[in-house]
Amino acid sequence: MQANADLNNNTPAPRKSKKRKKKVNWTLTSVMMVLAIFAILGPLYITIVIALKDPSQMSNVLSLPKQIHWENFKNAWQMTNFPKMFLNTLFITVVNVIFTIFTNSMAAYVITRYRLKNKFFNMMYYYFISAMFIPFNVIMLPLVKEVSAFHMDNIIGITFLYIVFGLPQNIFLYSGFVKEIPTALEEAAEMDGAKPMQIFFKVIFPLMKPMHATVAILSFMWTWNDFLMPLVLLSNPDQQTLQLAQYVFQGQFSTQYNLAFASYVLVLLPVLIMYVFFQKYIIAGVTSGSVK
Amino acid sequence: MQETIKRKPKRKGKKIPFAYYMMVVPIGILFFIFHTIPFLRGVFYSFTDWSGYGTWKFVGLKNYLYMFGNSNITHAYWFTFKFALFATILVNAIALAIAVGLNGKIKYQNFLKAIYFLPYMLGSLIVGFVFKFIFGNMLPSLGRALHWGFMSSNILGTTHAWVGILIMTIWQGLAFNTLIYLAGLQSVDPEIYEAAALDGVNPWQKFMRLTFPLIAPFFTINLVLSVKGYLMVFDQIMAMTNGGPGNSTTSISVEIYTQGFQGSQFAVQSANAVVLFIVVLTISLIQLRVLNKREERLG
Numbered sequence: 001m002q003a004n005a006d007l008n009n010n011t012p013a014p015r016k017s018k019k020r021k022k023k024v025n026w027t028l029t030s031v032m033m034v035l036a037i038f039a040i041l042g043p044l045y046i047t048i049v050i051a052l053k054d055p056s057q058m059s060n061v062l063s064l065p066k067q068i069h070w071e072n073f074k075n076a077w078q079m080t081n082f083p084k085m086f087l088n089t090l091f092i093t094v095v096n097v098i099f100t101i102f103t104n105s106m107a108a109y110v111i112t113r114y115r116l117k118n119k120f121f122n123m124m125y126y127y128f129i130s131a132m133f134i135p136f137n138v139i140m141l142p143l144v145k146e147v148s149a150f151h152m153d154n155i156i157g158i159t160f161l162y163i164v165f166g167l168p169q170n171i172f173l174y175s176g177f178v179k180e181i182p183t184a185l186e187e188a189a190e191m192d193g194a195k196p197m198q199i200f201f202k203v204i205f206p207l208m209k210p211m212h213a214t215v216a217i218l219s220f221m222w223t224w225n226d227f228l229m230p231l232v233l234l235s236n237p238d239q240q241t242l243q244l245a246q247y248v249f250q251g252q253f254s255t256q257y258n259l260a261f262a263s264y265v266l267v268l269l270p271v272l273i274m275y276v277f278f279q280k281y282i283i284a285g286v287t288s289g290s291v292k
Numbered sequence: 293m294q295e296t297i298k299r300k301p302k303r304k305g306k307k308i309p310f311a312y313y314m315m316v317v318p319i320g321i322l323f324f325i326f327h328t329i330p331f332l333r334g335v336f337y338s339f340t341d342w343s344g345y346g347t348w349k350f351v352g353l354k355n356y357l358y359m360f361g362n363s364n365i366t367h368a369y370w371f372t373f374k375f376a377l378f379a380t381i382l383v384n385a386i387a388l389a390i391a392v393g394l395n396g397k398i399k400y401q402n403f404l405k406a407i408y409f410l411p412y413m414l415g416s417l418i419v420g421f422v423f424k425f426i427f428g429n430m431l432p433s434l435g436r437a438l439h440w441g442f443m444s445s446n447i448l449g450t451t452h453a454w455v456g457i458l459i460m461t462i463w464q465g466l467a468f469n470t471l472i473y474l475a476g477l478q479s480v481d482p483e484i485y486e487a488a489a490l491d492g493v494n495p496w497q498k499f500m501r502l503t504f505p506l507i508a509p510f511f512t513i514n515l516v517l518s519v520k521g522y523l524m525v526f527d528q529i530m531a532m533t534n535g536g537p538g539n540s541t542t543s544i545s546v547e548i549y550t551q552g553f554q555g556s557q558f559a560v561q562s563a564n565a566v567v568l569f570i571v572v573l574t575i576s577l578i579q580l581r582v583l584n585k586r587e588e589r590l591g
Contacts (some may be wrong), residue, residue: 011426023397024394024397024398024399025397025398026399028393028397029398029399029400030400031393031497032393032394032404033404035390036404036407036408038399039463040407040408040410040411040463041391043419043422043423043426043463044428046409046422046425047422050425059427061430061433062312062430063435070548081527103319104319106315107315107316107319107320109315110312110313110316111316112317114308114312117308118308118327121308121316122400124316124320127320131323131327131328132567132571133573133576134331135524135568135569135570135572137332137521137524137526137544137548137568138334138565138566138568138569138572139330139331139334139544139551139565140325140332140548140549140552140565141334141337141548141552141553141558141561141562141565142330142333142337142562143326143330143332145333145344146329146330146333147327148477150335159327164319164322164323164327165368167319167323167324195309195311196309196312197311197315197316200315221412221413224415225414225415225416225417226415227415227416227417227526227527227530227544228526228527231549232461232549232553239511240502243297243415243417243418246417246418246421246528247417247530247531250421254314255311257425257429260421261422261425264418264421264422267415267418267478268414268418270414271413271414272413275406275413279406281408281535282413283405283471284407284410286412286471287471287472288466289473290472290513290517291475291476291510291513
């Protein structure tokens with residue numbers, strides 16, 4: 001293998017094609033493949049086959065369904081009030097992503113650009129960064145009191161809180177990115193008489209696109225899968241999310257596993273479909289959100 | 293104010309336009325109202341006997357002292373620390389091994405990477421429900437069929453329930469950590485290995501002396517995020533055991549939730565939240581310091 005690598009060294013081809021020519025380690029490939037199929041896809045396979053069966057076919061859980069019971073999905077759909085929960089969750093997720101990108105990037109841009117020139121913005125920077133160390137679990141008891149006093153214990157209220165609570169992490173993410181943008185463009189725009197808002201939205205905002213993608217993905221994943229915030233803040237049955245509904249309906253599903261699993265599949269499906277199509281961007285986005 | 297007088301076009305002392313303040317201050321105020329004030333109120337309540345409604349009075353450190361004498365709360369800390377320790381070590385060790393495997397000379401690398409990352413996409417509540425079924429129904433019936441005594445009962449109903457939660461947590465936690473380690477491994481320049489190969493080091497030495505120091509920053513990220521995340525463990529416990537059997541799998545977060553909202557311990561659990569905050573903050577800062585120092589030494 002070493003000789004192989006040395007040989008390739010002599011060719012002036014770029015690194016990518018060099019990788020291609022490497023000898024494939026088939027033992028390792030099979031180990032990784034078997035592990036992926038059994039350990040990772042196994043539980044998903046179980047989830048899907050149970051959702052498609054009826055109780056009489058449950059004696060052998062792992063077998064493929066002899067007869068597919070689509071009505072499980074129909075029943076779970078009605079039982080958990082799926083359309084309402086889905087729209088609630090979709091509303092929270094979409095509105096949060098859009099508002100987070102605009103408001104948080106704006107704040108992060110100003111803070112990053114002016115914190116070395118201005119004490120106030122420098123203070124804001126440290127204020128937000130230190131807030132990253134305060135987990136939600138720490139503030140949830142008093143927050144619930146405050147939220148019900150403001151009558152914000154509903155979908156719109158929680159969406160608003162997601163936008164605000166994302167600030168520390170997003171300022172951290174955007175700030176690392178803004179630092180790399182040269183100031184020349186803004187200075188040129190300023191010379192041409194552009195106003196601050198125009199400079200931000202016309203010049204800077206489009207340049208932040210890769211970080212918008214990361215922030216959008218992380219915000220989406222957070223709100224779609226979050227359980228704790230809806231659990232403590234949303235009590236009205238009409239104002240619940242998909243995740244919370246799964247918890248609330250546990251008692252009603254009781255031992256109707258097929259129905260429960262059909263319901264889980266309904267919740268997982270939108271995310272899985274999205275993953276199939278945008279897998280490359282999601283992986284890149286999550287990586288660049290954690291690693292500089 | 294004074295800038296209106298000196299209007300010389302000087303770059304350095306230039307006034308920051310009002311519009312820029314408007315881009316930060318309103319959302320900063322909202323953050324203060326909905327994040328900082330609840331935090332400060334929580335600290336405040338922890339020194340009172342407030343039950344969530346009605347009148348209250350200051351009780352000093354009574355809630356904190358009560359916490360250390362309350363076996364439910366001390367057990368929650370013991371369980372959470374044990375869980376966070378095992379989860380952090382196992383998730384990081386296995387994730388690193390998978391990342392090394394994925395970084396090897398394998399085929400279908402991108403496909404496999406996508407599969408291993410998949411669990412990250414799934415909510416831990418639902419993954420918890422699925423594993424609850426696997427431990428509660430599937431494995432026991434398999435164990436009975438095979439006459440394997442240790443597998444014929446539901447692990448989540450025994451004193452080993454925490455192991456079940458740990459397994460589910462590892463299954464899901466691997467996704468993110470593997471991705472970060474893989475990013476680290478792929479950032480290493482292959483020429484370094486070629487130089488090392490000439491010196492005749494074996495693969496293990498190569499990994500410990502070359503690869504590991506080079507991916508140390510990625511190790512730091514993973515470790516800090518893992519510990520912080522696992523000290524907050526909540527969703528999967530609510531899904532799998534609800535803190536039971538008894539209170540054996542009640543984590544600090546579960547304790548704050550159940551006793552603070554449903555019990556009558558609003559003030560005591562406020563104190564608990566403050567202690568949790570101090571614990572998380574201290575551990576994160578120590579980790580960052582120690583790991584950054586080691587990185588410097590290694591680098």
